Amino acid sequence: MKKIISLAVAGVLLTPTLVMATEPPAKKANKEAAPTKDAAPAKKDSPILGFTLQNKINNEAASPEQTLEASPIALFYALKNEVIAQLDKGNKPLNLVSTVRTLLSEEAKKTLGTLPDATLTTKVASDGKGSSVLDMPAFQRDVPLKKQQGKIDWKGITGKMDFVNKFESPKIDLVIGGATLSEGDELPVFFMDKTTYTGNFDADLMPLSAEFNMPSLSFGDKVNRIELQNVTARGKTRKAKNGLDLGEGTFNVALFKANDAKKDMAITMNDIKFGVITDEKADNNITVAVQSQIGKLLTNVITPNEVTNFSYNSVLEFRRLNGAALLEIQNKTRELRQQQGSMSPEMMQMAIAGKLMEVLPKLTANSPEIALSQLTIRTQDGSLEGNMRIAIDGKKPFSFSKIDEIVAALTADANFTITKTLINKLMESQAQKSLGRVEKDAKKPAEDVNAQAKAVTQQQLKSLVDQKYLVDAGDSYKFNLVFDGSKLLINNKDIPLPFAKKSAPTAKP
Numbered sequence: 001m002k003k004i005i006s007l008a009v010a011g012v013l014l015t016p017t018l019v020m021a022t023e024p025p026a027k028k029a030n031k032e033a034a035p036t037k038d039a040a041p042a043k044k045d046s047p048i049l050g051f052t053l054q055n056k057i058n059n060e061a062a063s064p065e066q067t068l069e070a071s072p073i074a075l076f077y078a079l080k081n082e083v084i085a086q087l088d089k090g091n092k093p094l095n096l097v098s099t100v101r102t103l104l105s106e107e108a109k110k111t112l113g114t115l116p117d118a119t120l121t122t123k124v125a126s127d128g129k130g131s132s133v134l135d136m137p138a139f140q141r142d143v144p145l146k147k148q149q150g151k152i153d154w155k156g157i158t159g160k161m162d163f164v165n166k167f168e169s170p171k172i173d174l175v176i177g178g179a180t181l182s183e184g185d186e187l188p189v190f191f192m193d194k195t196t197y198t199g200n201f202d203a204d205l206m207p208l209s210a211e212f213n214m215p216s217l218s219f220g221d222k223v224n225r226i227e228l229q230n231v232t233a234r235g236k237t238r239k240a241k242n243g244l245d246l247g248e249g250t251f252n253v254a255l256f257k258a259n260d261a262k263k264d265m266a267i268t269m270n271d272i273k274f275g276v277i278t279d280e281k282a283d284n285n286i287t288v289a290v291q292s293q294i295g296k297l298l299t300n301v302i303t304p305n306e307v308t309n310f311s312y313n314s315v316l317e318f319r320r321l322n323g324a325a326l327l328e329i330q331n332k333t334r335e336l337r338q339q340q341g342s343m344s345p346e347m348m349q350m351a352i353a354g355k356l357m358e359v360l361p362k363l364t365a366n367s368p369e370i371a372l373s374q375l376t377i378r379t380q381d382g383s384l385e386g387n388m389r390i391a392i393d394g395k396k397p398f399s400f401s402k403i404d405e406i407v408a409a410l411t412a413d414a415n416f417t418i419t420k421t422l423i424n425k426l427m428e429s430q431a432q433k434s435l436g437r438v439e440k441d442a443k444k445p446a447e448d449v450n451a452q453a454k455a456v457t458q459q460q461l462k463s464l465v466d467q468k469y470l471v472d473a474g475d476s477y478k479f480n481l482v483f484d485g486s487k488l489l490i491n492n493k494d495i496p497l498p499f500a501k502k503s504a505p506t507a508k509p
Contacts, residue, residue, distance in 0.1 A: 230254035271295025382422030388414035
């Protein structure tokens with residue numbers, strides 16, 4: 001669809017630079033592979049078929065144009081390999097001007113035409129200090145859209161990478177000018193404000209720190225539209241004692257809005273925050289904590305004909321992860337990246353999954369656990385608070401091919417408290433939806449459906465309390481679960497397990 005292809009313009013143009021700045025290369029001596037004719041072909045529906053690269057060194061004539069696969073990594077490595085090759089020849093100071101042309105599919109050409117060439121100017125001084133300056137020109141173009149003629153206004157990208165000698169300890173700064181796809185006087189079909197990216201890397205181009213800032217992004221039309229404001233991301237990496245990369249970072253969105261006018265659905269979220277903290281414990285154990293927050297959410301999706309207002313906070317922890325096993329997965333991933341381009345993404349995913357299965361016994365050896373150590377949801381109708389934990393006992397022998405042995409090695413516990421006003425509201429809302437569908441043909445008044453939903457809810461809650469699945473605690477209900485691999489207790493009530501082994505019948509005298 002032409003409209004969809006047009007919407008993808010900004011992403012297509014941004015991808016090469018962003019990925020080059022963030023994707024770690026394989027560890028090789030001086031040169032990394034930049035596959036060309038033997039590379040995996042571009043997908044049939046891909047708008048980018050590949051790139052061409054032509055270099056001009058100092059005052060010499062331009063080299064023959066080389067065609068690269070549709071991979072920004074191949075483009076980056078081709079440039080890096082050329083710089084290293086010239087430095088190995090003693091060409092210092094070095095002035096290298098590289099022209100990059102994007103090869104588009106026929107379908108993309110119908111919409112975008114021919115994209116302007118990008119230029120990379122790389123200079124290395126006699127003392128080994130170098131820099132590479134990127135210029136992807138701005139352009140405007142008329143494009144056919146569904147209703148009328150549209151216009152792409154691409155503001156271009158400028159960037160700089162500073163490094164020493166053979167790309168040691170580089171620092172990358174990018175300024176993405178922004179993009180707009182407009183259709184007459186209506187809201188822009190796509191809009192992205194000026195965006196910046198900064199990253200610091202080690203000698204192997206592994207990221208040490210990064211920062212991303214995008215003030216505004218929106219896309220869609222009057223019927224369906226999504227908007228984000230003040231999107232920021234920050235992160236940094238350090239090494240564990242065994243060489244494993246330990247990362248931490250934050251991702252924030254000041255405002256997220258989604259609207260579907262046809263279905264009369266709307267969601268607005270403020271102050272969205274995600275944070276990741278990785279820590280190294282004793283005995284080479286790794287803990288990863290993921291913190292999530294939504295300061296305020298307004299939506300009419302949960303309760304019919306009413307706007308729900310709530311906030312959300314949680315901490316999800318992955319505890320006692322085996323650092324040696326994680327290092328094996330990390331090294332396998334880097335090894336596979338050496339073959340990027342000559343191996344399809346599906347094959348790479350299968351290889352990583354195979355490595356994961358291979359190290360699973362090591363991952364479970366330290367009795368890892370997943371814990372939702374904190375969950376708090378507050379609404380105008382009440383709140384839900386609680387925590388839960390699931391662990392696997394690495395000291396118990398089991399086979400991953402036998403479900404009953406895995407279950408026998410599991411332990412779990414959970415504790416939750418929900419106010420009566422909130423659970424009543426949620427259950428009544430669900431009952432209203434169900435009864436509304438059933439009674440639609442009967443054309444019953446909404447008041448009758450609501451009254452019936454209240455009655456059904458009260459009956460269901462009474463049944464849950466009577467069966468001890470919920471404990472009445474005044475203005476709230478409590479829920480407690482304990483599982484030890486063979487026995488399940490809910491609110492101290494023994495719950496029969498369908499997979500529990502039945503004792504052999506006693507022989508009759």
